[in-house]
Amino acid sequence: MSDLLPRGRTVSDVADLLAQVARGDRTAFAALYDATSMKLFGILLRILHRRDRAEDLLQEVYLRIWERAGTFDRERASPITWMATIARNRAIDEVRRRQPSAISGDDDLPEVPDDAPGALEAMEQSEDARQLEACLDGLEADRADMVRQAYLNGMSRQELADKYGQPVNTIKTWLRRSLVQLRECLGS
Amino acid sequence: MSDMKPENPDELAGEYVLGTLDAGERADVERLRLTSPDLEAAIRDWESRLSPLLDRVAEAAPSPDLLARIQARLPSAPADEAGGHNVVHLHRRVGNWRRSAIAAWAVAAGLAGFVIYGEATRIPVDQQFVAVFQEGDQAPSFLLSVNLQTRELTIRPVAAKPAGDKAFQLWMIADGLGEGPQSLGLLTGPESLTRKRLPELTRDSIMSATFGISIEPPGGSPTGKPTGPALHGHLLPASN
Numbered sequence: 001m002s003d004l005l006p007r008g009r010t011v012s013d014v015a016d017l018l019a020q021v022a023r024g025d026r027t028a029f030a031a032l033y034d035a036t037s038m039k040l041f042g043i044l045l046r047i048l049h050r051r052d053r054a055e056d057l058l059q060e061v062y063l064r065i066w067e068r069a070g071t072f073d074r075e076r077a078s079p080i081t082w083m084a085t086i087a088r089n090r091a092i093d094e095v096r097r098r099q100p101s102a103i104s105g106d107d108d109l110p111e112v113p114d115d116a117p118g119a120l121e122a123m124e125q126s127e128d129a130r131q132l133e134a135c136l137d138g139l140e141a142d143r144a145d146m147v148r149q150a151y152l153n154g155m156s157r158q159e160l161a162d163k164y165g166q167p168v169n170t171i172k173t174w175l176r177r178s179l180v181q182l183r184e185c186l187g188s
Numbered sequence: 189m190s191d192m193k194p195e196n197p198d199e200l201a202g203e204y205v206l207g208t209l210d211a212g213e214r215a216d217v218e219r220l221r222l223t224s225p226d227l228e229a230a231i232r233d234w235e236s237r238l239s240p241l242l243d244r245v246a247e248a249a250p251s252p253d254l255l256a257r258i259q260a261r262l263p264s265a266p267a268d269e270a271g272g273h274n275v276v277h278l279h280r281r282v283g284n285w286r287r288s289a290i291a292a293w294a295v296a297a298g299l300a301g302f303v304i305y306g307e308a309t310r311i312p313v314d315q316q317f318v319a320v321f322q323e324g325d326q327a328p329s330f331l332l333s334v335n336l337q338t339r340e341l342t343i344r345p346v347a348a349k350p351a352g353d354k355a356f357q358l359w360m361i362a363d364g365l366g367e368g369p370q371s372l373g374l375l376t377g378p379e380s381l382t383r384k385r386l387p388e389l390t391r392d393s394i395m396s397a398t399f400g401i402s403i404e405p406p407g408g409s410p411t412g413k414p415t416g417p418a419l420h421g422h423l424l425p426a427s428n
Contacts, residue, residue: 022398023420026259033255038247045248055250062258067361067368070398070422076232081239088207088242096211129240150206151241157208172208179202186237 009035014079015072022070033062036080040087047091047154057094061087095154135185143178150175201230205238222364222390263368263413319399319421330375332399332421339386343375343401357404358382359414362397364389369400374408395423 014035020028040061044054064086072082136144142164149155149163157175161168203209204217221228321330331344343358359369365387375382386394402409402418409415 024418026262029262030255030259033258037255038249039242039245041250042245042248043242046245051250055254058250058254059258059261063261066262068398070361070420071396077236078239081235081242084239084242085235092207093211093214096209096214126240126243129243132237132240147206148241150208151238152245154207156210160208175203175206175208176199179199179206182237183198183202 011078011080015074018065018069018072018079018082021066022072029062029066032065036083037062039080040083043084043087044091046152047088047095053094054091057087057090061090064090092154096156131186132182135182138185139178139181143174146171146175147178147182197224197227197230198233201227201234205231205234222393225392228392317395317423317425319423321399321401321419321421329419330401330421334386334394334423336391336394339388341372341384341386343382343384345380353406354403354416355406355408357402357408357414358384359400359402359418360387360397361400362387362389363393365393365397369398369414371408371412374404375401398422 014032017028017032017035021032037058041054041058044057044061045051048054048057061083065083068086072079077085136147139147146160146164149160155163157168157171160166160171160175164171166174200217200220204214209217217227217231221231317334317336319332319334321332329346331346333342333344334340356375358372358375360372361369370387372384372386389397398420399422400414400418400420402414403416404414
């Protein structure tokens with residue numbers, strides 16, 4: 001993830017805070033929370049849909065960040081990607097455990113903010129994000145949307161199958177092909 | 189596992205990161221990644237490929253009291269009330285360490301040299317790792333060395349002074365070792381060498397582990413978690 005950090009902090013600021021947290025610095029932990037919790041809560045809320053569940057998980061995510069801050073390596077990942085990955089993994093684990101293959105109809109999902117970027121935000125998108133969007137646009141119809149639904153909303157194969165009226169195995173194949181295409185397009 | 193195809197770590201990693209594996213498959217990947225560097229690397233690659241999508245996720249404000257609730261659950265929270273007191277003592281002690289340790293870094297470097305050259309005849313250097321425990325930029329207090337081949341862990345005091353009626357306790361936070369810091373036992377004393385054996389863990393989880401030495405009541409932490417002030421360290425290759 002890129003430079004879109006809240007509270008005017010830079011990637012390097014957040015990495016420094018994580019290093020201080022790794023040494024057990026509680027003041028740095030509060031500053032880290034202040035700088036990043038709205039982003040992580042947004043990520044959890046999109047997948048879990050319920051504030052109470054998202055808040056429970058947000059607590060666990062920050063406890064895990066406290067415990068594991070020492071394992072963060074700024075040479076290998078951006079600090080926000082590292083923290084967002086902990087949050088996403090925890091949220092996906094949670095929804096997969098709760099409803100292994102259950103179908104959640106759209107009508108029991110509360111409103112989540114529409115976060116399609118406006119023109120200004122799109123201009124401010126990071127180079128990585130622009131490149132990824134361009135590659136997603138190159139996928140066949142519906143496939144980019146499927147990737148976004150899975151990654152951002154935590155939709156399972158079964159939920160995607162219901163939404164797009166396709167057998168689960170077809171969804172599985174489409175997702176795999178889409179991933180191969182994306183990797184080739186991104187050239188890495 | 190029929191769909192897991194570990195021979196194609198990239199495909200598995202992609203689906204894992206995308207989030208479309210079911211609960212059982214996710215658990216399989218989380219276990220496999222601990223022993224498969226290829227899978228681990230592929231997962232990290234996919235995380236960085238897809239994470240730009242998160243730029244678009246709208247921020248949302250959690251309840252204002254959530255930070256306080258999290259802080260109340262931090263492992264050594266009870267140390268906060270008495271903590272100020274303990275920390276002053278630790279600072280004073282570290283100050284003493286510093287005064288008593290002339291060119292302590294040189295001492296640490298010398299010890300590291302001892303570790304490398306003293307044992308290099310029988311241990312490949314790439315199996316040997318060290319961690320330095322120090323408070324801020326002050327004198328290193330302990331030097332920990334680990335031999336990944338034998339899983340032997342050695343702690344040498346550098347500039348540590350006796351803890352008086354307190355004990356030094358060694359902790360480890362690592363994947364696969366349970367939640368939070370796990371005790372590896374008490375140090376035999378700041379004057380002498382302590383030898384311990386590392387738990388059965390993968391090389392990766394040992395390499396990414398956090399080690400801590402905390403000051404505890406005699407006999408060790410009464411709660412099973414660190415309660416006193418602590419120093420932390422991470423492993424670095426001894427050959428660098």
